[in-house]
Amino acid sequence: MEFLLDGILNLEWQQVVMYVIGIALIWLAIKKEYEPSLLLPMGFGAILVNLPFSGVLDQVLQGGVESHGIIQWLFDVGIDASEAMPILLFIGIGAMIDFGPLLSKPSMFLFGAGAQFGIFAAILLAVVLGFDLKDAASIGIIGAADGPTSILVSQILNSKYIGAIAVAAYSYMALVPIVQPMAIKLVTTKKERRIHMDYNPQSVSKSMRIAFPIVVTVIVGFVSPQSVALVGFLMFGNLIRECGVLETMSNTAQDQLSNLVTLLLGITISFSMRADQFVTVETIMIMAIGLFAFVMDTIGGVLLAKFMNLFLKKKINPMIGGAGISAFPMSSRVIQKLAMEEDPSNIIIMHAAGANVSGQIASVVAGGLVINLVTQLL
Amino acid sequence: MNVDNIMDALQIMWKGMVGIFVALIVIMLVVMLMSKIGSKNQKDDQTEK
DSSP: OGGGGHHHHTOOHHHHHHHHHHHHHHHHHHHSOSSHHHHHHHHHHHHHHTSTTOTTSOEEOGGGOEEOOHHHHHHIIIIITTOHHHHHHHHHHHHHOOOHHHHTSGGGHHHHHHTTHHHHHHHHHHHHTTOOHHHHHHHHGGGGOOHHHHHHHHHHTTOTTHHHHHHHHHHHHHTHHHHHHHHHHHHOOHHHHTOOOOOOOOOOOHHHHHHHHHHHHHHHHHHOGGGHHHHHHHHHHHHHHHSSSOHHHHHHIIIIIHHHHHHHHHHHHGGGGOHHHHSSHHHHHHHHHHHHHHHHHHHHHHHHHHHHHTTOSSOOOTHHHHTTSSOTTHHHHHHHHHHHHHOTTOOOHHHHHHHHHHHHHHHHHHHHHHHHHHHHHO | OOHHHHHHHHHHHHHHHHHHHHHHHHHHHHHHHHHHHHHHHHHHHHHHO
């Protein structure tokens, strides 16, 4: 009866650590509702791939029989070979985004750019801590505050830390309500957080809403060709939403497509959460650098707003700058909540939403630029 | 600590931030132009009516 004990006898302590991490992710997903659509499949997957001789991974059985595992196959086909899963998810995300607040207040574009600073600060920190350039760049992309972009960039750059990067990216996205207020309070005064902003939006015509995704795709394609897969699919989803003749397709992209890809992406990413790769000092360092990236994103955006205030008659509430990260709509809600904490009559959510959707575009541009710049230097 | 990598990271930082700002400022200007043209057309239509 020894064959029944093969699994338990081959269990290693690192795998037990992964079960604890898996259960912790499932707990965060269910109890705290932190990005449950991603963290729950990732948590369960972390347990699946770390069972000794797990059948979800490729292996050679006794007698030389080859067995193919479903999670390894999903990873090979959906992420490794084509990056299809994160890219397909962008169609759904694009279909969900209303760029109206941004189009009616185009100056908010600047904050999307400013709040990407954390990516580059994190790359620098990762290099200082001893990671090589491609791993450092992959880790820095956690600062894009955009899970699919982080997965895509780390996969294209062939980083061995893709699992830890995905966990960090999604965990910190879920922790935006904790991380951002702390970072904003570090660099703003109460008086600045109380600044009111008038909201007089320009009207946004339907033709402009339709032209916008096409224009963005072309401009970003020229400036950062490596971003085209990301921005192109994001804008394709948005075009489906805005064209007005594909409502069923738009609803499918927002609901079924997004849910299906997210579900598969979560469990597929767990392939890179095998104990031998995940239970390392580097994983702890990546989690710390990821936190640093989110903090520096927020600070970068806030400082840009403060800098602009030096030249503006009508001051901007600098917290708007912090909303320029890609975590939509959570970041804009956090900024509004902070504004109301200081002054309950202060409504800045539409400005924050504009900066926040700008962050969606800026983060994919940043992803493409990082791929482009790093591959030139390697 | 690898000094070459740090210099590369600094290079990625400035080029990356410039690239993002250039891309978003160009998009912002095109959006402003489009809304100006759109509102002008709207005014022309209203005058014709």
